[in-house]
Amino acid sequence: MLDKTHRDNVTAFPGNPTAKIAGVSGLAQYGIQPDATPLMAELVATLQDALNTCTGHGAAAAAKAALRGYVCDAALLAPVHKQGDTENYKRHLLYAAPDGSCTVLALVWLPGQVTPIHGHTAWGAVGVYEGNPFCENFDVSYNDNGAMGLRSKVKMRLQSGDLSTVRPGIDDVHRIGNDTQRRAITIHVYGRDLVAEPSSLNIVFGQ
Secondary structure (H helix, E strand, O other), rough: OOOHHHHEEOOHHHOOOOOOOOOOOOOOEEEEEOOOOOOHHHHHHHHHHHOOOOHHHHHHHHHHHHOOOOOHHHHHHOHHHHHOOOOOOOEEEEOOOOOOEEEEEEEEEEOOOOOOOOEOOOOOOEEEEEEEEEEEEEEEOOOOOOOOEEEEEEEEEEOOOOOOOOOEEEEEEEEEOOOOOOOOEEEEOOOOOOOOOOOOOEEEEOO
Protein backbone atom coordinates (compact mmCIF):
# COMPACT_ATOMS: atom_id res chain seq x y z
CA MET A 1 0.00 0.00 0.00
CA LEU A 2 1.36 3.42 -0.98
CA ASP A 3 1.37 6.11 1.68
CA LYS A 4 -0.34 9.48 1.14
CA THR A 5 2.90 11.19 0.08
CA HIS A 6 3.39 8.74 -2.76
CA ARG A 7 -0.26 8.82 -3.83
CA ASP A 8 -0.21 12.60 -4.08
CA ASN A 9 3.07 12.75 -6.03
CA VAL A 10 1.73 11.79 -9.46
CA THR A 11 2.34 13.15 -12.92
CA ALA A 12 -0.62 14.26 -15.01
CA PHE A 13 -1.69 12.15 -17.99
CA PRO A 14 -2.16 14.39 -21.06
CA GLY A 15 -5.88 15.02 -20.93
CA ASN A 16 -8.78 14.65 -18.51
CA PRO A 17 -12.25 13.08 -18.80
CA THR A 18 -13.56 15.99 -20.90
CA ALA A 19 -10.45 16.99 -22.85
CA LYS A 20 -8.83 15.68 -25.99
CA ILE A 21 -6.05 13.16 -25.53
CA ALA A 22 -2.96 13.38 -27.74
CA GLY A 23 -3.37 11.77 -31.11
CA VAL A 24 -7.11 11.07 -30.84
CA SER A 25 -9.87 12.74 -32.84
CA GLY A 26 -12.64 13.94 -30.54
CA LEU A 27 -13.10 13.48 -26.81
CA ALA A 28 -11.54 10.79 -24.68
CA GLN A 29 -13.90 7.85 -24.63
CA TYR A 30 -14.09 4.21 -23.64
CA GLY A 31 -13.59 1.40 -26.09
CA ILE A 32 -11.32 1.25 -29.13
CA GLN A 33 -10.30 4.76 -30.17
CA PRO A 34 -10.91 6.52 -33.50
CA ASP A 35 -8.39 5.69 -36.23
CA ALA A 36 -7.26 2.48 -34.51
CA THR A 37 -6.34 -0.25 -36.99
CA PRO A 38 -8.18 -3.57 -37.40
CA LEU A 39 -5.10 -5.28 -35.98
CA MET A 40 -5.26 -3.10 -32.86
CA ALA A 41 -8.91 -4.11 -32.45
CA GLU A 42 -7.80 -7.75 -32.70
CA LEU A 43 -5.11 -7.19 -30.08
CA VAL A 44 -7.64 -5.54 -27.76
CA ALA A 45 -10.00 -8.52 -28.07
CA THR A 46 -7.13 -10.91 -27.30
CA LEU A 47 -6.06 -8.75 -24.39
CA GLN A 48 -9.54 -8.54 -22.86
CA ASP A 49 -9.99 -12.32 -23.13
CA ALA A 50 -6.72 -12.80 -21.27
CA LEU A 51 -7.50 -10.24 -18.58
CA ASN A 52 -10.92 -11.72 -17.90
CA THR A 53 -9.20 -14.69 -16.24
CA CYS A 54 -6.34 -12.92 -14.41
CA THR A 55 -5.85 -10.41 -11.61
CA GLY A 56 -2.90 -8.64 -10.00
CA HIS A 57 0.52 -9.29 -11.51
CA GLY A 58 -1.00 -12.26 -13.30
CA ALA A 59 -2.85 -9.68 -15.37
CA ALA A 60 0.45 -8.02 -16.27
CA ALA A 61 1.85 -11.38 -17.41
CA ALA A 62 -1.31 -12.04 -19.42
CA ALA A 63 -1.08 -8.61 -21.07
CA LYS A 64 2.58 -9.23 -21.92
CA ALA A 65 1.66 -12.57 -23.51
CA ALA A 66 -1.13 -10.90 -25.51
CA LEU A 67 1.27 -8.25 -26.82
CA ARG A 68 3.79 -10.85 -27.96
CA GLY A 69 1.94 -11.79 -31.13
CA TYR A 70 1.27 -8.21 -32.23
CA VAL A 71 3.87 -5.72 -31.06
CA CYS A 72 6.26 -6.19 -34.02
CA ASP A 73 3.57 -6.02 -36.71
CA ALA A 74 3.87 -2.83 -38.78
CA ALA A 75 0.09 -2.86 -39.30
CA LEU A 76 -0.63 -2.48 -35.56
CA LEU A 77 -0.56 1.34 -35.47
CA ALA A 78 -2.22 3.88 -37.73
CA PRO A 79 0.00 6.74 -39.01
CA VAL A 80 -1.67 9.19 -36.60
CA HIS A 81 -0.55 7.05 -33.65
CA LYS A 82 3.08 7.20 -34.78
CA GLN A 83 3.29 10.99 -34.59
CA GLY A 84 5.65 12.48 -32.04
CA ASP A 85 5.88 15.88 -30.37
CA THR A 86 9.04 17.95 -30.34
CA GLU A 87 8.28 19.25 -26.82
CA ASN A 88 7.97 15.88 -25.04
CA TYR A 89 7.34 12.22 -25.67
CA LYS A 90 3.75 11.78 -26.87
CA ARG A 91 1.07 9.45 -25.50
CA HIS A 92 -1.71 8.23 -27.78
CA LEU A 93 -4.76 6.59 -26.24
CA LEU A 94 -5.62 3.43 -28.20
CA TYR A 95 -8.14 1.65 -25.99
CA ALA A 96 -9.88 2.21 -22.66
CA ALA A 97 -11.76 -0.78 -21.28
CA PRO A 98 -15.43 0.12 -20.63
CA ASP A 99 -15.21 -1.55 -17.20
CA GLY A 100 -12.10 0.46 -16.30
CA SER A 101 -9.88 -2.61 -16.08
CA CYS A 102 -7.15 -1.43 -18.43
CA THR A 103 -5.89 1.26 -20.79
CA VAL A 104 -3.72 0.77 -23.89
CA LEU A 105 -1.36 3.53 -25.08
CA ALA A 106 1.22 4.11 -27.79
CA LEU A 107 4.14 6.28 -26.65
CA VAL A 108 6.24 8.02 -29.31
CA TRP A 109 9.78 9.00 -28.37
CA LEU A 110 11.72 11.44 -30.52
CA PRO A 111 15.51 11.61 -30.04
CA GLY A 112 16.48 12.88 -26.60
CA GLN A 113 13.11 12.40 -24.91
CA VAL A 114 12.91 10.62 -21.54
CA THR A 115 10.47 10.15 -18.67
CA PRO A 116 11.16 11.23 -15.11
CA ILE A 117 12.23 8.46 -12.76
CA HIS A 118 8.95 6.90 -11.66
CA GLY A 119 6.97 3.96 -10.41
CA HIS A 120 3.34 3.11 -11.11
CA THR A 121 0.12 2.82 -9.15
CA ALA A 122 -1.01 -0.14 -11.28
CA TRP A 123 0.40 -3.20 -13.02
CA GLY A 124 1.65 -2.71 -16.55
CA ALA A 125 3.01 -4.45 -19.62
CA VAL A 126 5.21 -2.80 -22.25
CA GLY A 127 6.36 -3.84 -25.71
CA VAL A 128 8.73 -2.16 -28.17
CA TYR A 129 7.06 -1.51 -31.51
CA GLU A 130 9.82 0.45 -33.23
CA GLY A 131 13.33 1.72 -32.56
CA ASN A 132 15.77 1.19 -29.70
CA PRO A 133 14.64 2.99 -26.56
CA PHE A 134 16.30 2.36 -23.20
CA CYS A 135 14.91 1.40 -19.83
CA GLU A 136 16.93 2.27 -16.72
CA ASN A 137 15.99 0.60 -13.42
CA PHE A 138 16.71 2.06 -9.99
CA ASP A 139 17.12 0.75 -6.46
CA VAL A 140 15.31 2.67 -3.73
CA SER A 141 17.06 3.06 -0.37
CA TYR A 142 16.63 5.05 2.84
CA ASN A 143 19.28 6.68 5.04
CA ASP A 144 19.28 6.74 8.83
CA ASN A 145 17.02 9.79 8.78
CA GLY A 146 14.47 8.08 6.57
CA ALA A 147 15.29 10.14 3.47
CA MET A 148 14.81 8.28 0.21
CA GLY A 149 17.64 7.79 -2.26
CA LEU A 150 17.80 6.34 -5.78
CA ARG A 151 20.68 4.46 -7.38
CA SER A 152 20.84 3.35 -11.00
CA LYS A 153 20.85 -0.45 -11.13
CA VAL A 154 20.89 -1.31 -14.82
CA LYS A 155 20.30 0.48 -18.13
CA MET A 156 19.03 -1.79 -20.89
CA ARG A 157 19.02 -1.12 -24.64
CA LEU A 158 15.72 -2.40 -25.99
CA GLN A 159 14.95 -3.90 -29.38
CA SER A 160 11.78 -4.17 -31.42
CA GLY A 161 9.71 -7.00 -29.95
CA ASP A 162 11.14 -6.76 -26.43
CA LEU A 163 8.49 -7.12 -23.73
CA SER A 164 8.39 -6.41 -20.01
CA THR A 165 6.01 -5.99 -17.08
CA VAL A 166 5.92 -3.55 -14.17
CA ARG A 167 4.53 -3.95 -10.66
CA PRO A 168 2.63 -1.25 -8.78
CA GLY A 169 4.42 0.62 -6.00
CA ILE A 170 7.95 1.87 -5.44
CA ASP A 171 9.79 -1.44 -5.78
CA ASP A 172 9.83 -1.21 -9.60
CA VAL A 173 11.26 2.28 -10.18
CA HIS A 174 12.50 3.10 -13.68
CA ARG A 175 12.64 5.56 -16.53
CA ILE A 176 12.28 5.07 -20.28
CA GLY A 177 13.82 7.24 -22.96
CA ASN A 178 15.29 7.53 -26.40
CA ASP A 179 18.98 8.42 -26.63
CA THR A 180 19.29 7.31 -30.26
CA GLN A 181 19.01 9.41 -33.43
CA ARG A 182 15.74 7.90 -34.65
CA ARG A 183 12.16 7.65 -33.44
CA ALA A 184 11.10 4.94 -31.01
CA ILE A 185 7.57 3.72 -30.26
CA THR A 186 6.39 1.58 -27.37
CA ILE A 187 3.00 0.01 -26.61
CA HIS A 188 1.81 0.13 -22.98
CA VAL A 189 -1.02 -1.66 -21.20
CA TYR A 190 -1.90 -0.52 -17.67
CA GLY A 191 -4.42 -1.88 -15.18
CA ARG A 192 -5.88 1.54 -14.59
CA ASP A 193 -8.76 3.62 -15.96
CA LEU A 194 -6.94 6.60 -17.48
CA VAL A 195 -10.11 8.16 -18.85
CA ALA A 196 -11.76 8.48 -15.43
CA GLU A 197 -8.44 8.91 -13.56
CA PRO A 198 -6.10 10.63 -16.02
CA SER A 199 -3.50 11.71 -13.45
CA SER A 200 -3.39 8.58 -11.33
CA LEU A 201 -0.74 6.41 -12.98
CA ASN A 202 2.78 7.61 -12.19
CA ILE A 203 4.64 8.03 -8.91
CA VAL A 204 7.35 10.53 -9.88
CA PHE A 205 10.74 10.83 -8.17
CA GLY A 206 12.59 13.18 -10.53
CA GLN A 207 14.71 13.30 -13.68
